[in-house]
Amino acid sequence: MPVVTVRMDEHLVRRLEELAKLRRITRSTLMKEILEEALKRQCDDPVQEALRALRQKKKPGFSGDWSQIEKELRQSTPRFTSVEEALAASRRRAG
Numbered sequence: 001m002p003v004v005t006v007r008m009d010e011h012l013v014r015r016l017e018e019l020a021k022l023r024r025i026t027r028s029t030l031m032k033e034i035l036e037e038a039l040k041r042q043c044d045d046p047v048q049e050a051l052r053a054l055r056q057k058k059k060p061g062f063s064g065d066w067s068q069i070e071k072e073l074r075q076s077t078p079r080f081t082s083v084e085e086a087l088a089a090s091r092r093r094a095g
Contacts, residue, residue, distance in 0.1 A: 016030060016031065046065065046068060046069070047069050047072055050069060
């Protein structure tokens, strides 16, 4: 199994050690569990998949539930005040 070295603040290490001790597992096992859970959440989330595709200038190619995306969009704060402003920003970024 490969070894990965991660630098982190002391307070995070202490929290990891405390939780690992409480659960009676090694710090390494705890970190693997936490990373696995976080990666699963990120990778299994259709909204995140769509955003990744869009950032890569690709068409979102998933058969997920678009209602979830619509719900998150309704709850988000618009970055631009008009379509024209958004288009101008897009053109600046592309050019």
